[in-house]
Structure formats: structure tokens, C-alpha cells
Amino acid sequence: MSQRRAPSRRPPLKACKECATLAYRDVERCENCGSTNFTDDWEGMIVVIRPESSAVARHVGLSKSLMRAIKVSGKVV
Ligand SMILES: [Zn+2]
Structure with a gap:
């Protein structure tokens, strides 16, 4: 971590x-x-705030409030 790049979005x-x-x-x-x-x-981000009422959270198997990526290492997860 000795190098710094331009600030990321x-x-x-x-x-x-x-x-x-x-x-x-x-x-x-x-x-x-x-x-x-x-x-x-x-890449991509899903923020799950109320997993018990979120169809997306149920679909991806989340049971608590989390942030989740859509793609990891180029794969859709
Ligand atoms: Zn994990």
C-alpha cells in the first residue's frame, strides 16, 4: 500500500x-x-436493510442487514 491511485468513485x-x-x-x-x-x-452493490421484507435478500440468502456485491472477480454471484 505504498502507492495511492486517484480517488475511486x-x-x-x-x-x-x-x-x-x-x-x-x-x-x-x-x-x-x-x-x-x-x-x-x-462490481455492483445491493444494500439490504430489512432482509425479512426483501425479496432480493431472500433470493440471495441473506438474513441480516448487509451490503453485497453483484459481481465478484468477474463472476455474477
Ligand atoms: Zn462471506
Whole structure:
């Protein structure tokens, strides 16, 4: 991390490779699945605020309020 690029339009988040949950860069474990396998290569974002009333959340298997990527490492998840 010695180099800095121009500021990104994206928030400083990384995506869990296991379940696509987004986490801030200082988070070590995915709060959804506990994985430590993260990538910066993600696109799209779903924010689930009330999973119990969200068809999208049920579709992707979320049970709590999370941010989730749509694509991780070029794959739609
Ligand atoms: Zn995860």
C-alpha cells in the first residue's frame, strides 16, 4: 500500500469471495459467513436493510442487514 491511485468513485470496500458480502477494508472476517477470503475485484452493490421484507435478500440468502456485491472477480454471484 505504498502507492495511492486517484480517488475511486467506489466506497472503500472489499467483497467476500465466498458469499459476496461487502466489508470495509479494515474488517478481517466476513460478517455473513466468517470467511477471510476477500477481493477488491467486485462490481455492483445491493444494500439490504430489512432482509425479512426483501425479496432480493431472500433470493440471495441473506438474513441480516448487509451490503453485497453483484459481481465478484468477474463472476455474477
Ligand atoms: Zn462471506
